[in-house]
Amino acid sequence: MHRLITVALAVALGLGAGSQAAVPFYDTYQLQCRANFGAAFNLPAGSFFTSSTPAINNAGQVAVNLVNVNVPGNPPGVWFGQGGTGQVKFVAADSNATIGSISLNHLGRAVFPQNFTSPNGVYFYDAPSDTSGLLTTQPIGASSFGTPIVNDLGQVGYRVSFLGSNAWVSFAGAPPVAFHAVEAALDAASPYSFLFTPSFNNSRQIAGKVRLGAAGQTGENRPDQIRIINPDGTFTIIAHDRDSDPNSLFLSFDNSVALTDNGWVAFNANLFPAGRGVFFSNGVETRTIAVNTAGIVSTIESFGPAASASGLVAFRAFENNTALRAIWIGDGTTLRRVVREHDIVPTDLGPARIDQHDASPVFGGSITINRYGDVAFNAALTPPDNNQIEWGSGIFVALARTPGDVDCDGDVDFDDIDAFVAALSGPAAYAAQYPDCRWLNADCDGDGDVDFDDIDPFVALIGS
Known part of the structure; x- marks a missing residue:
């Protein structure tokens, strides 16, 4: 079955498809630590x-x-x-x-x-x-x-x-x-x-x-x-x-x-x-x-x-x-x-807003990124509905989601086909072959899952 899917994808793409750098999407933010005068995190x-x-x-x-x-x-x-x-x-x-x-x-x-x-x-x-x-x-x-x-x-x-x-x-x-x-x-x-x-x-x-x-x-x-x-x-x-x-x-x-x-x-x-x-x-x-x-x-x-x-x-x-x-x-x-400022992010205190009690900058310092496009940043936090209460500052990682870059090499090309086929078998089978990559990079239609509905969007991404 895997071989048939791989061949079908290659035929669908044709021989002239090139590769493209993939700029990620971001919708998952992971708190690493939070500083505060009172209760802090990590x-x-x-x-x-x-x-x-x-x-x-x-x-x-x-x-x-x-x-x-x-x-x-x-x-x-x-x-x-x-x-x-x-x-x-x-x-x-x-x-x-x-x-x-x-x-x-x-x-x-x-x-x-x-x-x-x-x-x-x-x-x-x-x-x-x-x-x-x-x-x-x-x-x-x-x-x-x-x-x-x-x-x-x-x-x-x-x-x-x-x-x-x-x-x-x-x-x-x-x-x-x-x-x-x-x-x-x-x-x-x-x-x-x-x-x-x-x-x-x-x-x-x-x-x-x-x-x-x-x-x-x-x-x-x-x-x-x-x-x-x-x-x-x-x-x-x-x-x-x-x-x-x-x-x-x-x-x-x-x-x-x-x-x-x-x-x-x-x-x-x-x-x-x-x-x-x-x-x-x-x-x-x-x-x-x-x-x-x-x-x-x-x-x-x-x-x-x-x-x-x-x-x-x-x-x-x-x-x-x-x-x-x-x-x-x-x-x-x-x-x-x-x-962005005013975005809601998860914290140990529950949902928090990136905000300040006044016009001070909400981000501290600069940012860094890794090969996958994950971004580490420093942000001030308040409750979602009251920016006059300070929840301190958090160090976050914005986790990159790069549809189509299933082998995590930074672009979308023919090399992603085998990884995409592995992802169709489920997260466990995919992780066994690509332990440093993200299964949801194969979620090319953005529905939160990886299935046969992702094949056509994957072909479109890899062939563009």
Whole structure:
């Protein structure tokens, strides 16, 4: 029977069908933890993550840095969990310490910077071994550490400061680090007067916004570029602003970017002569994900976007017709809303509304995504019918539903046929063959089940 269905599908599709990137739908939101002064969820009451950006990996594990853990001294810490459960896994020994943005690789290792302590450095939590500690204080002489990102090889790329002058470096487990770029104040031969927040990938590349000039030439009139820089200092220019290239469409760039494993960079930019947008580029091709001069988004917020190698880019922006804050995802062709201010989401207290008691932002920090398009985000919560009662803030995962991408490789093509046939046998049989995928991705007619009624919609998706 399975063979007959597979053959029938192949015949129905013909030989000329291509593949397409699939932008997911979102209707399932999973609470990971909730912070509040009173009763909290998966967190000690009185512990907070405030404006922290949660990290998510392909296994659906989530980590977030805590501003404080409600233990004596209120030191900062790290929360780690998966599937709606989790706990604090790291507490700083020094109450004066700060823990910055966290990253998480697909093997369950989280890294984060710890400063104003002894020693300052990059620290880690490793889920498989349930261990944590200091990873590195390299390079020698560094005074502070920022935005470390760990790849699946265990390499870490980050920005270090030498008493106010910065470098982009990567660490591969043992000294010395590789210096990808340094500011001119550290090396007069460097073309960079300032290095902004970096991103890092599995190819040991660092991407980010760079400002060109000699030491001290850091004004907004200096040329800015977005570059991917290798460990030996060689680079690819992804985009220029108009100070770098007077013919550029980009007036200026936001400070944070997202680098994918296949060498694409997502970034926010102000446009000439007006407008603002989110873009995705490899230096040869540039895709427009969204602009605020047309379409469904208006103000694009100044938080760095997130991106995946499958071509999905997520970002924060206001919805045009409601003036409400929202999180969006797109691929340059399709743009969809992930979640919006005033949406109702499930919590340990029952249904809650993403809301604030005043006009404060309802989302904290930025967002991250995994290969499946799941989006981790931080949102303020109230009861559904009374936003003057605060239920604290929650870390959520918006679970992607991608009809037709039944093998979970990020697109819809002939490779999905066998997986679709397996899904017709039921969730157990499907899970045995595709344990890391979602059975309901085969629900191509959107009725909440997978059956023969999904065949025609699946053929339409795969053949489009």
